[in-house]
Amino acid sequence: MILFATLFGSLLILLFIGVPVGFAMIGASSAVLLYTRGLDGLPLDMIAQRTLYGVNSFTLLAIPAFLLxxxxxxxxxxxxxxxxVARSLVGHMRGGLGHVNVVSSMLFAGMSGSAVADAGGLGPVQMKAMEKDGYDRGFSAAVTAASATIGPIIPPSIPAVIYGALANVSIAEVFLGSIVPGVLMGLGLMALVAIISVRRGYPVAARASAAEIARAFGRGILPMLTPVIIVAGILSGLFTPTEASAVALVYCMIIAFVVYRTVTFREFWQILKETAVDTAALLIIIAGSALYAWVLARYQVTGDITSFLSETVTDPWVLLILLNVFILIVGCFIDSVPALFLLTPILVPLVQSYGIDPVHFGVMMIFNLMIGLVTPPVGTVLFTVQKVANIPFGTLIREIMPFYIPLFLMLLVITFVPWVVRIVPDLLLR
Incomplete structure (x- = not known):
């Protein structure tokens, strides 16, 4: 228990005083090694080796590709x-642009794999159109923030790549297991949008004609083929998820430079620099989490936690409830990607000891952490949308409160109905 308190206590202290997550995990791991081996026996070579080992992974090459x-x-x-495209399909429904907001986020999710990319890139387009048609700015921002969380659920997904690499499970299975939850999540948000739109009397637009739908699809079909290329390539065995990210990147570059010609080389150079900075920040977290996971295994901390819980919790469903509460709390204070690096090495061995499918648990954990992106006090997506919408933070919180209902209901479905996750992987891979 002293090792447990040293490892987690020092990590919490470092995070509380503002140390970046990657360096905090390295510091907490070093604190345990210092406590057990002393200053003279501190294995500096092992610390360096384990941190470098964490980033020496072919699978992780998919992360900078998807970011780019x-x-x-x-x-x-x-x-x-x-x-x-989304507007031509669902714009005629009551509160049509609210539904368009959700559907466009679902479509964009198959390209970006990131909630923040969705909120920052698609969000301004969505909110500007909604405000122009008479929707409250707060409601527009709330729908945008809630629907942006679909980004890392529907494949491709950066969190799914990270989880698969850390948990040593098939990334393809995590991708496919996220499809049905992502679609159900979108439908749940649309149901709430419909209810609010009826109560507030939001407008109904004219139904798009077949020619307008065809024209919209003609303009948007090429980028929407990106997830098809990724998933079809993985399922057919033509390439791995990492290779799929490279193929999708080349495809997107052809669209941007050759077909649409909307990106200049100067802009592309700036994009490359921004992607490099984001990748470097993630690699530091990955390196720190590798050392942290090694210390957990070296001193059997995970085994001690498993032994303690097995004596007090015997039902796997009760365990999943407790873990959901724990992950929700963590997600409120730590961003989703650092939280994945922090929690996966600890929780995956635990749930496997209870016979819980790691793919099912992975989708559940990713979905849970996505709720944290729209939950104070950290809420990265919340602050991104609030900045774009230029509204008081309290207004955004008040408007987004009802959207927690479908998100939490979907979390319960994923937790207690595992076939929602398993149906597509079992159907296509087995």
């Missing part, structure tokens, strides 16, 4: 094309 794809999509004007 998301930035290219935003810079090439694809957001407007995707929005037009």
């Amino acid at each position: 794809i998301g930035r290219l999509m935003n810079a090439s004007g694809i957001s407007d094309r995707v929005f037009d």
Whole structure:
């Protein structure tokens, strides 16, 4: 228990005083090694080796590729094309642009794999159109923030790549297991939008004609083929998820530079620099989490936690309830990607000891952490949308409160109905 308190206590202290997550995990791991081996026996060579080992992974090459794809999509004007496609399909419903907001986020999710990319890239297009048609700015911002969380659920997904690499499970299975939850999540948000729109009397637009739908699809079909290329390539065995990210990146570059010609080389150079900075920040977290996971295993901390819980919790469903509460709390204070690096090495061995499918648990944990993106006090997506919408933070919180209902209901479905996650992987891979 002293090791447990040293490892987690020092981590919490470092995070509380503002140390970046990656360096905090390295510091907490070093604190345990210092406590057990002393200053003279501190294995500096092992610390260096384990941190470098964490980033020496072919699978993790998919992360900078997907980050670059998301930035290219935003810079090439694809957001407007995707929005037009969604508008032609569901814009005629009561509160149509609210539904368009959700559907366009679902379509964009298959390209960017990031909630922040969705909120920052597609969000301004969505909110501007909604405000122009008479929707409250707070409601527009709330729908945008809630629907942006679909980004890392529907594949491709950066959190799914990270989880698969850390948990040593098939990234393809995590991708496919996220499809049905992502679609159900979108439908749940649309149901709430419909209820609010009826109560507030939001407008109904004219139904798009077949020619208008065809024209919108003609403008947006090329970028929307990106997830099809990724998933079809993985399922057919043509390439791995990492290779799929590279193929999708080349495809997006062809669209941006050759077909649409909306990105200049100067803009592309800026995109590359921004992607490099984001990737470097993630690699530091990955390196720190590798050392942290090694210390957990070296001193059998995970085994001690498992032994303690097995004596007090015997039902796997009760365990999942407790873990959901724990992950929700963590997600409120730590961003989703650092939280994945922090929690996966600890929780995956635990749930496997209870016979819980790691793919099912992975989708549940990713979905849970996505709720944290729209939950104070950290809420990265909340602050992104609040900045774009230029509204008081309290107004955004008040408007987004009802949207927690479908999000939490979907979390319960994913937790207690595992076939929602397993149905597509079992159907296509087995």
